[in-house]
Amino acid sequence: MSIRDLIPWSRQENKVPAQVSAAGAASDPVLSLHREVNRLFEDFFRGFGVPALAGVERGLLAPSVELAETDKEIRVMAELPGLDEKDVEVTVEEGVLTLRGEKKSEVEDKDRGYSERSYGRFERRIGLPNGIEQDKASATFKKGVLTVTVPKSASAAESVRRIAVNSGQA
Structure with a gap:
């Protein structure tokens, strides 16, 4: 068994299921809820000066x-x-x-397009x-x-x- 077998859509010739595609994501209530909960967490932590959840592992919050x-x-x-x-x-x-x-x-924040x-x-x-x-x-x-x-x-x-x-x- 390979790692690709664990990915749900990898078993079907590497096709992304319709509900994950851009068109299907808007109509799927579970994916919409998932995206909204992620946005709420990111907004909550951003209010405390904490970077987005993807960068919380260590970084400058607690130096290694x-x-x-x-x-x-x-x-x-x-x-x-x-x-x-x-x-x-x-x-x-x-x-x-x-x-x-x-x-x-x-x-300056206004000059920054994207930053990790x-x-x-x-x-x-x-x-x-x-x-x-x-x-x-x-x-x-x-x-x-x-x-x-x-x-x-x-x-x-x-x-x-x-x-x-x-x-x-x-």
Whole structure:
């Protein structure tokens, strides 16, 4: 079985059914309702400055991050394409790393025909473990990737307790 077999109209010589065609869509009440519900959701989210549902996966609403931890530090890397270091704010407060920023459009809305790019403010909060030295945290920004490094204190390594793993047989 191929993926094409799962598409309803692919079994009939790749013909699109009449109700999905442009002429049939207007007369089919289910498709009209489906289109209207999609439009309502898009209008609702657009009112909050959120891009259309197709672009909500991650984007700037919550930048994609990668976390790395060693015995000496915690490193957080965030992808922020299209931004400069002046557009990003990084804070560490009470064990929480916060990444904030805003991506502004280079084009006026009236001049834009179609866009899948997302613009607006974003904020991402990442909880950090106990035993970090937030006063010594540092950040670098290069090629759209923000890297924040937070050193661990000496007491953090000492507070780790290894637990033996048994096979569970009595």
